Amino acid sequence: xxxxxxxxxxxxxxxxxxxxxxxxxxxxxxxxxxxxxxxxxxxxxxxxxxxxxxxxxxxxxxxxxxxxxxxxxxxxxxxxxxxxxxxxxxxxxxxxxxxxxxxxxxxxxxxxxxxxxxxxxxxxxxxxxxxxxxxxxxxxxxxxxxxxxxxxxxxxxxxxxxxx
Numbered sequence: 001x002x003x004x005x006x007x008x009x010x011x012x013x014x015x016x017x018x019x020x021x022x023x024x025x026x027x028x029x030x031x032x033x034x035x036x037x038x039x040x041x042x043x044x045x046x047x048x049x050x051x052x053x054x055x056x057x058x059x060x061x062x063x064x065x066x067x068x069x070x071x072x073x074x075x076x077x078x079x080x081x082x083x084x085x086x087x088x089x090x091x092x093x094x095x096x097x098x099x100x101x102x103x104x105x106x107x108x109x110x111x112x113x114x115x116x117x118x119x120x121x122x123x124x125x126x127x128x129x130x131x132x133x134x135x136x137x138x139x140x141x142x143x144x145x146x147x148x149x150x151x152x153x154x155x156x157x158x159x160x161x162x163x164x
Contacts, residue, residue: 080104
């Protein structure tokens, strides 16, 4: 009888959840959630920027620079929102996923205005600009667009997860 009693004590009842592991304690600047988010956001940004530049470089000889820029940004926008949702802001599950992606499209539109505007200024000042100059222009203006994007993601789209 004792063996049966001991066995039942070891098994949690179906209504009990297993205990959660203790939360990690961060030290130094990593104790601030925004710093951890910026680090993860930067990693996602590097992957998405490299993808966007590669798509632009492949498309640019075939189509207009504005269209190549738009296609590159749109193609990488879904990947970017999904990665930031999961990795940067630690949001999992399907709840509000569609809404998050629709809001992400609006943020990408703002990035498109910033980077497309910079290409427009470049071609206004240098109509004979090379693809390399266009890539530098979109990269530099992409840094501005990235700062705007992080701010909008953190304070608008994913504000429910600002402290992770």
